[in-house]
Amino acid sequence: MRNLNSPCLTLSRDTLRDSMNRAGWPPSLIADAELAMVELIVNAWRHADTTAPVVLILFLDNTLRVNVSDRSSRLPDPRTPSPLAESGRGLQLVAALTDRWGVDPQKLGKTIWFELDGVAA
Numbered sequence: 001m002r003n004l005n006s007p008c009l010t011l012s013r014d015t016l017r018d019s020m021n022r023a024g025w026p027p028s029l030i031a032d033a034e035l036a037m038v039e040l041i042v043n044a045w046r047h048a049d050t051t052a053p054v055v056l057i058l059f060l061d062n063t064l065r066v067n068v069s070d071r072s073s074r075l076p077d078p079r080t081p082s083p084l085a086e087s088g089r090g091l092q093l094v095a096a097l098t099d100r101w102g103v104d105p106q107k108l109g110k111t112i113w114f115e116l117d118g119v120a121a
Contacts, residue, residue, distance in 0.1 A: 009041055012055045019057055020064065029116055032097040033064060036114050039090040040068040043112070048072030050109075062118040063099075071109040 013034055020030045037055065044053035050070035058065040078091040094101050098114040 008052055009038065012037060012041060015055075016057055016066070019059070023059060023118075025064070025118055029064075029118070033066065033114075033116055036094045036097045036101075036116075037066050037068070039094050040066070040112050040114070043076065043090050044068055044070040044072075047076070048074065048109070064116045064118065065113060066115075067111045067113045069106065069109060069111040073105065073109060075103055075105065075110060076112060 016034055016037055017030055020033060025033075041053055041055065044050045048070035050072065054067075054069040056067040056069070058067070076091055078095075080092075081089060091101075094114055099117045101112070101114040104111045104113065
């Protein structure tokens, strides 16, 4: 697995945080989005064997959408790990932190995404 301080992850986190700050999002939602995005990137490294997933950050009206694409056609398999398991909670965490998430199969791989609804200004 890649290092959590890798340039790809650092750039993705910085871009997301800066974009959300400029758009006026509250710090709590920025932290939720950052953690959810990191989970999706790490899942791409770990389960899809993708060294550099494509991360796309979009603002649609008052909604943030983050897409993480990889080259594996294997769809995520959310599971319920035992209480002492050291892994297996990533998608549960994404579901808990975001308003919506899903997966879109692509011709070559898939895109896993989440959305957060912002606070109306």
